[in-house]
Amino acid sequence: MILYIIPVLLAVFIVVYFRLYLFACPHNRLVILMYHQVEKESHEDLTVSVKNLEQQFSYLNRKKYIPHFFSELTISSKKNIIITFDDGYKNNLEYLPSLLEKYDLKATIFIPTGFIEKGYNNYSMMTFDEIRSLDKKYFEIALHSHAHENLKNISIDCIEKDLKKNMEILDAHNIKYSKVLAYPYGKYPQKKEDKLTFFSILKKIGIEFAVRIGNKVNYYPTQRPYELCRIDIKGKDSIIKFKLKLIFGRLKLF
Known part of the structure; x- marks a missing residue:
C-alpha cells in the first residue's frame, strides 16, 4: 500500500510546489x-516525435507562454519562451511551419552553413533556398558556426574566421539572420583569459547573444549575453517531464 501512497504524495507536492514557485x-x-x-517517431535523444512536439506546443499555447525571437526580445511576463532548433534539418521544414502557425509560436533555427553546403552524415538538410523561403513571421535564422567544430578545441583566430564565414555565406545567399550564436556541442573556451578574449571577438564581429546548454532558466535583461542557457528537450521526454523542465530546467532525479 505504501508503494502507491508515496508517488501520489510526491505528485501532490510537485503540483503545489509548482504553483507556489510560479507565483513567487x-x-x-x-x-x-x-x-x-x-520525425513521426522518435528513436533517439536528439529527435522528438511529431506527437510529442505537438503536445508540447499545445501546452505552451494553452498556458499562454509568450514566444520571442532573439531579434525582438522584450520581457513583459513570467512566461517568456524562445524555441530553438539546431542544424537545419529538412524535417524541420516538413513539420514545423504548420505546428508553429497552429499554436501561434515562433522558432529560431541555428544554421551551420557547412552542413547545408556539404551535408551532415546521412541526414537530409534544408537547402539555402528553403531556408530563405521560411516564413519570417514564424522563423528566425541565427548562427551555428560554419564547420560545426567544438570551439573549445580551436584557436581564437580560427573561431573568428569560422564565424565570419558562417555570416558571409548566409549573406551571399541573401538570408536574413540574427547575430545570435549557438555554440556547437554547447562548448566554448572556459579558461578565464581565453573566455574574455573569445567574448571580445564575439563583440567585435557583432554577436549580440550566444547560447550554451546549461539546462537552466534565464533572467532577462542579463549581464551574461554570451552565456544564455538552453534547456535540452529530449526525444523521449514525457509531457510531465517537459513541464518540469519549463519550471526548473533539468532535474537530477529525472
Missing part, C-alpha cells in the same frame, strides 16, 4: 528550449 518567481524569466530533429 520573478517576472523576467526567459526559458530557451533546444531541439534538433522532428
